[in-house]
Amino acid sequence: MTDIVAQIDQWVEGNREEYIKFLQDLISIPSPSGEEGDAASFLADKMNEFNYTTARVDALNDAMGTIKGTGGGRSFLLNGHIDHVPVGEMIDPYSGKIMDGEELGDHGEVIYGRAACDMKGAVAAMVLAGRAMNELGIRLKGDYMVAGVAFEEVGGAGTKSTIIDSQFLADVVLIGEATDMQLSLGHRGSMKFGVTVHGRACHASAPERGINALYKAMKMITKIKDELAPSTPVHPIYGKPSMAVTQITVSPEAYNVVPEECKFWIDCRNHPGFTANDLFQGLNDIIDELKADDPEFDATVIPTPLIEERSFSGFYTDPDENPVVGEVVEAITESYKEPRKGIWTFATDGRFYSHLGIPVIGFGPGEEEYAHTQRDHIRVQDYLDTIKVYVGLACKICGVA
Numbered sequence: 001m002t003d004i005v006a007q008i009d010q011w012v013e014g015n016r017e018e019y020i021k022f023l024q025d026l027i028s029i030p031s032p033s034g035e036e037g038d039a040a041s042f043l044a045d046k047m048n049e050f051n052y053t054t055a056r057v058d059a060l061n062d063a064m065g066t067i068k069g070t071g072g073g074r075s076f077l078l079n080g081h082i083d084h085v086p087v088g089e090m091i092d093p094y095s096g097k098i099m100d101g102e103e104l105g106d107h108g109e110v111i112y113g114r115a116a117c118d119m120k121g122a123v124a125a126m127v128l129a130g131r132a133m134n135e136l137g138i139r140l141k142g143d144y145m146v147a148g149v150a151f152e153e154v155g156g157a158g159t160k161s162t163i164i165d166s167q168f169l170a171d172v173v174l175i176g177e178a179t180d181m182q183l184s185l186g187h188r189g190s191m192k193f194g195v196t197v198h199g200r201a202c203h204a205s206a207p208e209r210g211i212n213a214l215y216k217a218m219k220m221i222t223k224i225k226d227e228l229a230p231s232t233p234v235h236p237i238y239g240k241p242s243m244a245v246t247q248i249t250v251s252p253e254a255y256n257v258v259p260e261e262c263k264f265w266i267d268c269r270n271h272p273g274f275t276a277n278d279l280f281q282g283l284n285d286i287i288d289e290l291k292a293d294d295p296e297f298d299a300t301v302i303p304t305p306l307i308e309e310r311s312f313s314g315f316y317t318d319p320d321e322n323p324v325v326g327e328v329v330e331a332i333t334e335s336y337k338e339p340r341k342g343i344w345t346f347a348t349d350g351r352f353y354s355h356l357g358i359p360v361i362g363f364g365p366g367e368e369e370y371a372h373t374q375r376d377h378i379r380v381q382d383y384l385d386t387i388k389v390y391v392g393l394a395c396k397i398c399g400v401a
């Protein structure tokens with residue numbers, strides 16, 4: 001292993017300029033969600049050029065490449081999305097230019113551009129790790145697989161398609177979303193619940209004739225904020241769920257009509273100790289309390305598909321139940337530095353694999369706080385070191401033939 005680490009280190013540093021250029025080229029191809037075609041073809045073409053055993057693009061523009069192992073080892077799949085959020089007011093979003101990090105509130109030399117940190121830096125490193133192994137003649141026992149997926153920012157249709165339509169699966173999965181070079185083992189779940197509050201419309205010039213659904217909704221929202229949200233249980237790994245009322249609409253939408261209906265939405269990031277059923281129950285309890293207090297109060301919780309499908313949409317790869325986490329820590333320590341174990345604040349496509357019972361680990365360059373911002377960038381050295389880490393992980397997980 002020490003030999004390989006030294007070899008890879010030399011290889012990456014020796015090809016620095018070329019590897020930086022590779023990421024700049026990928027950033028220069030716009031790929032907002034739904035328009036990933038050019039970026040996917042670029043990656044598949046490159047994987048073919050780098051002697052991957054197979055590389056192709058599917059109907060949703062997911063790029064998938066495999067370096068076949070010699071047999072007898074675990075397969076290792078690295079997943080990264082190639083779509084990105086809109087560029088907004090970003091200046092030169094597709095320039096991929098090298099900058100002094102200080103200008104962006106960071107330090108050292110950085111590569112700037114939309115998706116640099118979320119997450120073309122990691123995707124480029126995944127593809128180049130395969131190239132490095134091929135060119136250095138490092139043969140693995142298990143398959144090394146890269147999925148550059150589409151539609152992650154809008155729900156995960158790309159990853160789902162690679163799993164369902166292509167059965168592109170492995171024994172261990174890595175998600176390269178930004179972890180700032182630390183180890184991430186999961187994230188909270190995400191739930192969206194709606195509530196419809198019913199009233200009775202009337203002319204706004206005589207509000208006493210109707211029941212103002214907006215006023216009734218205010219009562220319920222106050223209880224959600226002051227009673228339900230603070231009462232959720234703390235989890236040792238995920239902490240406390242977050243809960244926020246984020247959207248509200250009334251009907252009819254007229255300034256001179258007392259609304260007969262008010263609908264609002266709640267975003268909740270939960271853990272296994274506070275499921276969709278718990279939130280559903282909590283909201284219905286509030287409705288019952290308000291009804292007992294006020295005979296005119298009437299509301300319905302809009303059911304979420306989550307309740308039927310799965311009560312927890314996040315995941316956690318528990319080191320106590322998954323010995324591979326220990327091996328992963330060892331490999332990252334050998335090829336880079338000992339990582340801290342944590343979880344992501346946001347959701348990732350890792351949940352799709354974890355829900356199938358596959359151990360999922362997270363490691364990527366870039367910091368969460370720069371994702372989706374006008375300061376989207378990654379540190380050059382972190383990007384290059386990530387290539388080394390991915391090779392180290394592949395050797396550890398797949399085994400060297």
Ligand SMILES: [Zn+2]
Nearest residue numbers: 081118119177
């Ligand atoms: Zn992302």
